[in-house]
Amino acid sequence: DIRMTQSPSSLSASVGDRVTITCRASQGISTFLAWFQQKPGRAPKSLISAASSLQSGVPSRFSGSGSGTDFTLTISSLQPEDFATYYCQQYNNYPLTFGGGTKVEIK
């Protein structure tokens, strides 16, 4: 199974800050990597697929990069509605696996 490791597991940031979350795969997954945002009590929302392709309707302050084993999600200027938990997910092969999540909290 491919293990997905996210870091940090949590972070505190202020509105307007630039935030970077990393995701490392235990083996190469090309760009078969997605990012999701989840708010408490809500379903996850798709942000990015294919490592860097923004889903329709997602603000341009979100961006993704990477290939192989190392990936990043960047929020260029954190907004109040961005405080949430973020997950990466690989879909290079089965079983489909998620990272453990990164909780972005208000400083």
Place this chain on the structure above:
Amino acid sequence: QVQLVESGGAVVQPGRSLRLSCAASGFIFGRYAVHWVRQAPGKGLEWVATVSYDGRNKNYGDSVKGRFTISRDKSKNTVYLEMNSLREDDTAVYFCAKDGGGYNFGSFDYWGQGTLVTVSS
């Protein structure tokens, strides 16, 4: 717009069975795989199962293999998750999710709101 609506969640005793449903609309149902993903209370996301666009291919996570069965009914635009021999560690919110399709097969582009399954004696 794409909608996925789960139903069937309940409180059940260990060892019992339950069937979840996911009613889909807003896209061509027969063209996309559909997945089930679960989230135990306070925990992260865990992929459970996938059914291909035509229902012929199915994949399962190790923790549910042999106990859960995924299926789809094209006449009802609905995907099912039949859960047998339920255990307390199956307690979770169960989400269905539409596959991204094409190059993004295996990703999830739209999610339902989830349905809660509680396994407890």
